[in-house]
Amino acid sequence: MITLEGLTKTYGATRAVDSLDLTVSPGRVTGFLGPNGAGKSTTMRMILGLDAPTDGVALVDGRPYADWPSPLTKIGALLDAKALHPRRTARNHLIAMAHSNGIPVSRVDAVLSIVGLDPVTRKRAGQFSLGMGQRLGIAGALLGDPEVLMFDEPVNGLDPDGVRWVRELMRSLAAEGRTVFVSSHLMSEMQLTADQLVVIGRGRLIADAPVAEVIAGSSRSTVAVRVPDLRQHAVLRERLTAEAERVDSVDERLIVTGLPVERVGDLAHELGVRLHELHTEHASLEEAYMELTADSVEYGVAS
Ligand SMILES: Nc1ncnc2c1ncn2[C@@H]1O[C@H](COP(=O)(O)OP(=O)(O)OP(=O)(O)O)[C@@H](O)[C@H]1O
Numbered sequence: 001m002i003t004l005e006g007l008t009k010t011y012g013a014t015r016a017v018d019s020l021d022l023t024v025s026p027g028r029v030t031g032f033l034g035p036n037g038a039g040k041s042t043t044m045r046m047i048l049g050l051d052a053p054t055d056g057v058a059l060v061d062g063r064p065y066a067d068w069p070s071p072l073t074k075i076g077a078l079l080d081a082k083a084l085h086p087r088r089t090a091r092n093h094l095i096a097m098a099h100s101n102g103i104p105v106s107r108v109d110a111v112l113s114i115v116g117l118d119p120v121t122r123k124r125a126g127q128f129s130l131g132m133g134q135r136l137g138i139a140g141a142l143l144g145d146p147e148v149l150m151f152d153e154p155v156n157g158l159d160p161d162g163v164r165w166v167r168e169l170m171r172s173l174a175a176e177g178r179t180v181f182v183s184s185h186l187m188s189e190m191q192l193t194a195d196q197l198v199v200i201g202r203g204r205l206i207a208d209a210p211v212a213e214v215i216a217g218s219s220r221s222t223v224a225v226r227v228p229d230l231r232q233h234a235v236l237r238e239r240l241t242a243e244a245e246r247v248d249s250v251d252e253r254l255i256v257t258g259l260p261v262e263r264v265g266d267l268a269h270e271l272g273v274r275l276h277e278l279h280t281e282h283a284s285l286e287e288a289y290m291e292l293t294a295d296s297v298e299y300g301v302a303s
Contacts, residue, residue: 001024004058007019007053017046026148028174029171030182032184034201040183072103076148077150078140079150088125089123091109114169134156134166138166154170171193174195187284199289206292206293219258220283221281225253227253240259244259
C-alpha cells in the first residue's frame, strides 16, 4: 500500500505537488493521470525517496521508502527507462542491482525471462531500443519480487504487442494481490488496464475513483432511445426537449444529453411510446478525462 499525507513539493514559486492525500490499495491497478506538468513524476520520485517533500509524507506500507532495510523487496519502480549504464549488459545491470539489495542472482535470470529479454541478456544497454530499455526497467522493478510496484509511463516506445504485454503483466501483478501504481497519458490503454484512477492537475487531487465511476461522472454520457413510429418519435422528442439539456434525432433514434436513462424510460412509458432500444452511451475515459482536467492544463492550445 502507498499512503500520501499532505504531500507537497515546491520549486520556487511552483507548487509541483500540492497537499496530496491518497491511499493506493493492493489488489488492483491504479492509474495515475494528469496533464503534462501535473506533478505525477514528482509524486513518484518522493514515494521513492529521490526527492524530499517540502511538506507531508509518502509512505510505503506505513514507512518512508528509505526506512526499509531492503527497499527493492518492498517496492519496485520503473521511473526513467533511459537511466541505464550504457556499457553494462542487461544481465550485469540487474546483477549489480541484486547485489546491492541482497537479492539472489537466480532471480536475475527469472525476471529477464518474465520480460522476454533472455535472448539479449549479453547485449549492452546502450544498444537497446526504447522498447528493450522499457522491458529492462520493468525487469528491475520486478527483481525484488516486491508487494508494491510503480511504473511511470511503462508503455512508452513499446509496439502493440509490447503494450498488450505490459497490460497483462499489470493485471496479473494486481491479481496476485500487489499494489500497482502506473502513470500514463494513453487513456484508451488505461481504460483497459486500470481498476482505479487517480487524476491530478497542477499538483492537486482532482479525482480518485473506480474507472467506471469516472466515466459515468462525465456529462458527455448520453441516452440513446429508438422509437420506430414517426409520430411517437415526435411526441417523445417534444417531451424530452422540455427536460433534457439537449435532444438530437438520428434516424429512428433520439440521443438525449442531461437526463438519466431511467427518466427517459419513464417518460416514454407515461406517453405510451413503443421503444425498440434504450441504453446509456457512456463517454470514453478520454472524454471524461478531458472534462475533468480542462481547468488544469498548463500548456493547452487555444481553440
Ligand atoms: N527539478 C525541478 N526543478 C524545478 N521545477 C521542477 C522540477 N521537477 C519538476 N518541476 C516542475 O514541477 C511541475 C510538475 O512536474 P512533473 O514532472 O512532476 O509533472 P508530470 O505530471 O510528471 O508531467 P509529465 O506528464 O509531463 O511527465 C512542473 O511544473 C515542472 O516544471
